[in-house]
Amino acid sequence: MLRQYELIERVKAYDPDADEVLLNRAYVYTVQKHGSQKRASGDPYFSHPVEVAGLMTDLKLDLQTIITALLHDTVEDTLATIEDIEKLFGPEIARLVDGVTKLSKIEQMPENERAAENLRKFLLAMSEDLRVLLVKLADRLHNMRTLHFIKNPEKRARIARETMDIYAPLAERVGMYEYMREMQMLAFEQLEPEAYATITGRLEQIRSSEGGQVDAIALKIKQALAEAGLQVEVWGREKHPYSIWRKMAERHVSFEQVTDIFAFRVLTASVEDCYRALGVLHTTWKMVPGRFKDYVSTPKTNGYKSLHTTLIHEGSLRVEVQIRTRDMHRTNEFGLAAHWAYKNEERPDGQVGWLRDLIEIVDASHDAEELLEHTKLAIYQDRIFAFTPKGALFQLPKGSTAVDFAFAVHTKLGAATVGAKINGRHMPLRTPLENGDVVEIIKSPHATPQLSWLGFVVTGKARAAIRRAVRQKERAEVAAIGEKLFEEIAERLPAKIGKKAIRDALERLDMEDEEELMFAIGTAKLSDRALMEALVPGSTADLPDDMQQGRAINIKGLTPGMAFTLADCCHPLPGDRIVGLRRPGQGVQVHSIDCLQLATGEDADWVDLSWGEDSHGAVGRLRVVLYNRPGTLAEMAGTFARNSANVMNLELTQRDDPFHTYEVDLEVSDLAHITRIVSSLRASDSVAQADRV
Structure with a gap:
């Protein structure tokens, strides 16, 4: 555990003007308030907020955030009040502590409702100040590091599942990949202990048998780039166990079939050097088609920038290489936290695009389970890029459709959608979009969202808006x-x-x-x-x-x-x-x-x-028995077409040679319309029997 003077030294190292008196007061206050409380590990409880504050100093966050980390459990777990915090530490810190505290008062709720209500309060608190999220993520990370001390396996599993479903994805969405990876690793160990043990064991075998192969490949990459006049940093590692396990599950392959277990990072001095390095690597080694991604020209929504490629090294070994500048690397690892570093002038305003979407989902969600479903969809899916006809870029989850795209552009556009052109061609609204598609939405002022859209949209924003x-x-x-x-x-x-x-x-x-x-x-x-x-x-x-x-x-x-x-x-x-x-x-x-x-x-x-006067348009059902010979089904379809009836559903319900029985749902105008169709069917030599169901 960090001692008082060590925490102060850490803060003063990057913020010499920090208010040392206020920081000392916060440290002493949390120690006194938590008093003799113990954690499951047997350590004094105040060790937890102190360690969370230490995590905040690693990110070089401002004094208010450090003090919030120290005080974040005092209101929930001691007799302290928000009014006490405001009196001693000021309104800004009191507001931040209150934002973190609101997330923790729901332990008695059913599991799904608890997770959903937690998320609802979390998102609303985040909308006011993203530092609330940074403290909460550090709080969850430290709790995950000590999760193994909790004796109840069901409680451990619940916390791990909540971390995997909510907190790790949120860390990813604000670009804090270091936090995301460690949370996933610790949660994976609890949720899939056998898979975790197997994969970590295999990685250890590779590490001991490959004889420094990772270092050798990193050296070859660095030498190839140095010969081209590029001064870079290169290091390699095995991918972490959860990443490998997820790839095995998604591709339905064994560990031996996961080819790109090694990943390398190349840090350059400038953006131009990133692209020069990419050219050198692609001319030195063969690249794997379809595995190149340019997140420099089109960054992820969380600000992540990097060039990704996969190379074939020495015949068959596949290695993933990520190329980025040093500034990109810091932002990539710590995301929005990097913007809150001391005296950084480019701080976020508390609202970013994806967060605005999540707040909109909170407002639209009907109940706790619906909220949880929509937000999971919004924060935890791989992304694709699609463009408007004027070139505006939108990032969407894989599998998104034109309707998802329309709602991503604007909720009003989504609601008015009646059709879409994808790359200049009229396509069904349910068509999944591909990377780089240009999507033109056709709208009508009289259109309304259709219930059937819920069968194919994938974004939480679209689902919430349609349901509302x-x-x-x-x-x-x-x-x-x-x-x-x-x-x-x-x-x-x-x-x-x-x-x-x-x-x-x-x-x-x-x-x-x-x-x-x-x-x-x-x-x-x-x-x-x-x-x-x-x-x-x-x-x-x-x-x-x-x-x-x-x-x-x-x-x-x-x-x-x-x-x-x-x-x-x-x-x-x-x-x-x-x-x-x-x-x-x-x-x-x-x-x-x-x-x-x-x-x-x-x-x-x-x-x-x-029905009222001139009412028309409904679905009628027919039962039609056809002779089992070539052309009879086509003859029936022709009868429907000649009578201007649209087939909504067709099902073969019985095979009884020499007959086949079908049930057909037809879109017809009224009773007279379906009566004409039945008469036409009965007059056909292909039809043995036709009746309205």
Whole structure:
């Protein structure tokens, strides 16, 4: 553990003007407050904040951050308050300590909710000051270094999983690769102990048997570059065990098949020398096609810059080489922390692009699990680069689609998307993007995000925005059905219902506004009788228990799947006589009047429905039995085309020679349309039988 004078010497070494009195006060304060508290290792508890402060001095961070590290557990684990901290150390340090403290008060929550709520508070605290993140990452790193002292294996596994899923990716996203690698290594050791032991054992074998091969290759690289007039630093290492294990899992290969176990770094004096060094290496050794990446001209979102290439050394040995300047190397290893170094004038403003996206996801997420899903997607995926037609560059996770790209450009553009051109060609919205694609988004002012997009988008920002838009549209349409039901119910009352009666009803029902009332009616959370009684007290006294509804409610203009769903059992179409089953919290399920499933609807409110005038467009299902001979399936498809019906789904349900039975979902306009199609099928020599399901 760092002694008091050692910590002060470290800070003074890079910040001679640091307030030594304030630093001494913070050190003594944390020792006194934590008193006789012990860690799982048996060490005094105050050793932990002191070591975290030491990690901050390694990064040469400002005095406020060092003191925050010393005090970060005092409010949570002792009798100290934020007011005490502010009085002794000032408002800035109190704010930083409060930001770190907020993350730790959720230990009693269920695991997923705990992780999600932790992340929510974390992101909101980070949005105010990124130093909160730097302290928290150092806090987690030191806790991981001492994790093996915790006796409960389930607790160790939970902390390791949280580190792997949240803190290591966050370290990567702010460019703190040293922290990320060590966190991953320590978490990997806990989560996959057998794999960890196997891989570290194999690496030790390689290290003892290769006889200085890493140093020999590093020397050859340095000599080749020196002969070209380049003065560089070169060193090599084996890749760390978690990196190798992940590569084995992703590629489904054994340890022996992982070819690029060795990695080398080349540090140059300038950007120009980086590219000169790359040219020398590529002309001295063969490079592996597809393995070159230029993060100098197109840096990662966390500011990472480097040239990456893989060379074939002496016939078959593959070695990865990273080429960068010395300034790039410091930023690459310590990321945003490098910007907070003492007297650095180019500090971040507390908000960076990816962090703004994460804050937007926090606002859009519906619940804790959804937040966790979206943020994991946002912070922990490999990246690709795509361009707008005007050349603006956007980084996205691998597998991203044009819809992900649109939301990355702007949430409003994503919401208005109706199509896309990729490299000048119209392509389906679900098409995965490749590195270097130029994406042009086609938009419409009348477009809205589609629920089906959730089946292929991969970014957390897109998923959160789509879900929020779908929820808003669903609520609006449910409220629209509620308004129609309200009008019908109001007609049964003995008095005319005006604005005053509605205001009084809202007060009696403890509701905020009319929208909440209409939504409650549409979702059957409020019964007809309760509504009538709220509008006109005493009006239901003489009414029978099984009140009958009056006129039919039309559903014209509403979207299936939002305010109502079309029952899969009977596939009702415009032209069918329909009724609705309304259960609390489930909206309205629409059935044709002769559906056999209506017999099971005794627990639901029945609503008389109509399609409304000129309603059209629904999916009908047919069961078609074809003769099993060449051309019959094509003949059926031709019948659908001639009748302007779009096939939504086709499934072979039974083989019974000489017949094949298919179930077909068709997009049709109304009952008359599907009736014409059935008649056409029955007239075909290819069709043995055709019926609407």
